[in-house]
Structure formats: structure tokens, C-alpha cells
Amino acid sequence: MKKRDFIKIGGLATGALLTGCSASTTDMSAKRTNSAKKSSAGLKLSFRPYELQLRHVFTVAANSRTTTPGILTTIEYDGVTGFGEASMPPYLGESLKSVTEFLSKVNLGQFTDPFLMEDILDYVEGIMPGNHAAKASVDIALHDLTGKLMEQPWFRLWGLNPLKTPNSSFTIGIDTAEVVKQKTLEAKAFKILKVKLGRDNDKEMIETVRSVTDVPLYADVNQGWKDKQKALEMVQWLSGRGVQFVEQPLPKEQVDDIAWLTARSPLPIMADEALQTVQDLLSMKGIYSGINVKLMKCGGMNAAYKMITMARQMGMKILVGCMTETSCAVTAAAQLSPLADWADLDGNLLISNDIYEGMTIVDGKVTLPDRPGIGIVEKKNKI
Ligand code: MG
Numbered sequence: 001m002k003k004r005d006f007i008k009i010g011g012l013a014t015g016a017l018l019t020g021c022s023a024s025t026t027d028m029s030a031k032r033t034n035s036a037k038k039s040s041a042g043l044k045l046s047f048r049p050y051e052l053q054l055r056h057v058f059t060v061a062a063n064s065r066t067t068t069p070g071i072l073t074t075i076e077y078d079g080v081t082g083f084g085e086a087s088m089p090p091y092l093g094e095s096l097k098s099v100t101e102f103l104s105k106v107n108l109g110q111f112t113d114p115f116l117m118e119d120i121l122d123y124v125e126g127i128m129p130g131n132h133a134a135k136a137s138v139d140i141a142l143h144d145l146t147g148k149l150m151e152q153p154w155f156r157l158w159g160l161n162p163l164k165t166p167n168s169s170f171t172i173g174i175d176t177a178e179v180v181k182q183k184t185l186e187a188k189a190f191k192i193l194k195v196k197l198g199r200d201n202d203k204e205m206i207e208t209v210r211s212v213t214d215v216p217l218y219a220d221v222n223q224g225w226k227d228k229q230k231a232l233e234m235v236q237w238l239s240g241r242g243v244q245f246v247e248q249p250l251p252k253e254q255v256d257d258i259a260w261l262t263a264r265s266p267l268p269i270m271a272d273e274a275l276q277t278v279q280d281l282l283s284m285k286g287i288y289s290g291i292n293v294k295l296m297k298c299g300g301m302n303a304a305y306k307m308i309t310m311a312r313q314m315g316m317k318i319l320v321g322c323m324t325e326t327s328c329a330v331t332a333a334a335q336l337s338p339l340a341d342w343a344d345l346d347g348n349l350l351i352s353n354d355i356y357e358g359m360t361i362v363d364g365k366v367t368l369p370d371r372p373g374i375g376i377v378e379k380k381n382k383i
Pocket of ligand 1: 220222
């Protein structure tokens with residue numbers, strides 16, 4: 001083949017490819033334009049309180065509780081509804097009152113194109129600082145809506161392989177040996193357990209769990225240890241008992257002690273309470289080995305995706321976690337889980353009044369539903 005003919009054929013092929021791209025872009029634009037015309041009224045945000053009932057009293061280093069306040073959101077556009085959620089565990093400082101006040105200020109009616117997500121989320125971010133759970137409830141509903149409008153789940157829109165999801169842990173709270181043993185036996189479906197530590201019975205907690213299972217463990221201290229030398233001795237002890245990492249061993253204010261511990265620890269030291277947003281992440285390098293990303297801390301899926309991308313660039317480990325939440329927020333977080341080293345997505349299993357169906361745990365592994373948006377549906381028999 002002469003060089004000129006090759007270029008000609010190559011040019012035709014490239015042209016066809018470009019035409020194909022251009023046609024699909026045009027189709028998408030036409031779809032969006034049509035949608036925008038139909039919904040000149042703009043996006044409609046609604047919300048209502050929903051108290052999450054815990055299956056068991058949940059005890060961590062600092063407190064115990066049986067309920068968690070929550071708010072469920074929806075964003076409607078062109079006959080399609082996106083679902084979102086804010087969960088407010090006490091330690092983050094948001095409440096039914098603060099989330100209600102924040103959401104009352106959000107005027108999504110000014111936006112007639114839901115695909116302008118950066119504009120919309122920048123606007124929501126700028127209303128008031130903080131209020132991360134309230135912001136997450138808007139972000140999640142917007143992702144659900146846009147995914148549904150594009151008829152694709154978010155893991156696919158991000159280009160993530162749903163087969164690369166990690167196993168999820170199930171959390172064993174601090175309790176008597178008898179109850180811990182019982183809960184561990186009930187968690188047989190999980191291939192990893194997260195054990196809460198930070199009181200005076202840490203070794204007993206681990207030994208009790210180990211008396212009934214040999215699955216790998218995560219340890220979450222919830223800032224419960226105070227002394228760095230004792231913390232190091234405990235981490236060394238834990239590393240000989242199949243523990244994979246230790247989360248927030250010391251109070252987040254003890255930055256120098258945490259850096260000292262991380263430098264000597266045989267296990268990764270993960271930040272949870274110490275880190276909320278992408279801005280916090282910048283100060284984590286050299287202090288922690290990795291981060292626990294939760295939508296309610298960082299403000300939603302958009303922020304979490306950016307945070308994970310940046311943390312990877314910084315060479316850090318990633319755990320995707322959750323609060324006690326319905327399947328709405330848990331499944332939204334699960335969309336990001338193919339990017340994570342570990343997952344702790346059991347929040348929906350800790351409550352007795354979940355009104356959605358979404359991600360499931362199959363053979364211990366996070367399993368994403370093949371449905372558009374964040375992939376949830378309302379349960380047929382609502383609780
Ligand atoms: Mg934690």
C-alpha cells in the first residue's frame with residue numbers, strides 16, 4: 001500500500017470514529033436539551049426526618065446509643081427522582097435541627113440542568129461552611145438523579161470495575177465477652193470484622209473474637225488510647241493476632257504522637273475522626289498511613305472521589321466507611337469501593353428500619369447492584 005493510500009484510509013477511519021463520537025455527543029446533548037426544556041421549573045429538593053433504629057445498643061470508646069438521627073432527601077427533575085440521605089452521629093456535631101436549617105436554605109430551583117454538578121455542588125458548598133452531612137444528602141441525591149437520567153450506575157460512569165470491590169467488614173462494638181462472642185458468631189457471612197477498642201478490655205475483646213473466628217480483623221480505637229508508648233505496645237500485640245490496620249488509635253489532637261506511632265507501627269495507622277474534608281487530607285502525609293473516607297464527613301460522592309484520588313497520589317491507603325445509615329448512603333459509598341483497599345460498609349445492617357434495597361454482601365464481598373444512579377430502590381414493604 002502506498003503511503004498516501006494508507007493516510008487516506010487512516011483518515012477515513014478516524015473520521016468515522018469522530019463522527020461516531022460526535023453523533024453520540026449530539027444525542028446526549030439533545031437528550032439534555034429536551035430534558036431542560038421539559039423542566040424549566042428547575043430541580044426540586046425535598047427532605048424529611050427519619051430516625052434510624054439500631055438493632056443493638058452500639059458502644060464505642062466514648063459513648064453508647066440506640067438511635068441515630070437521619071434525614072432523607074429527594075431531588076426531582078423531569079419526572080425522575082434521585083434519593084439522598086444525611087446521617088448525624090453525635091460526634092460530628094450535626095443534628096436534625098442543623099441539617100433542616102441548612103437544607104431550608106438550599107434553592108435548587110435556580111438550576112435547570114442537573115448535569116452542571118460542579119456548579120450546583122459549589123453553590124451548596126458556598127451556602128455555609130461545615131454541614132457536611134447536610135451537603136452529602138444533596139450530593140447523593142444529585143448523583144442518583146443524574147445517573148438515572150444517563151441510565152448508568154456511578155461505578156460505570158467513573159469507569160470502575162465492579163468486580164474489584166473489596167470485602168466489607170462487619171463491626172463488633174464494645175460489650176461483655178458473652179455478647180461479643182454471640183455477635184461474632186452471627187457475623188459468619190463476613191470475611192473481615194472490625195473490632196471496636198479503646199476501653200480497658202481491649203485484649204479481652206480481641207481474644208474473645210479470636211476464640212470463635214480466625215478471619216482478619218480491623219481495630220478501631222476511636223481515639224480511646226492516650227499514651228503513645230502503650231499504643232505502640234498494643235499495636236505490636238494486635239499485629240500478632242491477624243489485625244490488618246488500626247484506626248484512630250490516639251486523640252486526633254495528638255498529632256506528634258500519632259506521627260511517632262505511625263513511624264514505628266508494624267500496621268497501617270488510619271485516620272478517621274482526624275479527617276473530614278479534602279482540605280484536611282493535605283496535612284495527613286507522614287502522620288497517618290491512610291484515611292477512612294465517609295460521605296457524611298467529606299460532603300458526598302463528588303468530594304469523596306476527589307479525596308480518594310488525591311490520597312492515592314500521596315501514597316496513602318484507602319478505607320471506604322460509613323455511619324449508621326440506610327442502604328441509600330451506604331450504597332452511594334459502595335460505588336467508590338473499587339478504588340479502596342478496604343471497605344467498612346455495614347451501616348445499613350446495623351439498623352432495623354432500612355427502607356431501601358441496594359448494595360449487598362455476597363460471600364463477604366461488597367456487591368454493587370446493576371441499577372442506574374446509586375443503585376437503590378425503595379423496599380416494597382416499607383417499614
Ligand atoms: Mg472509625
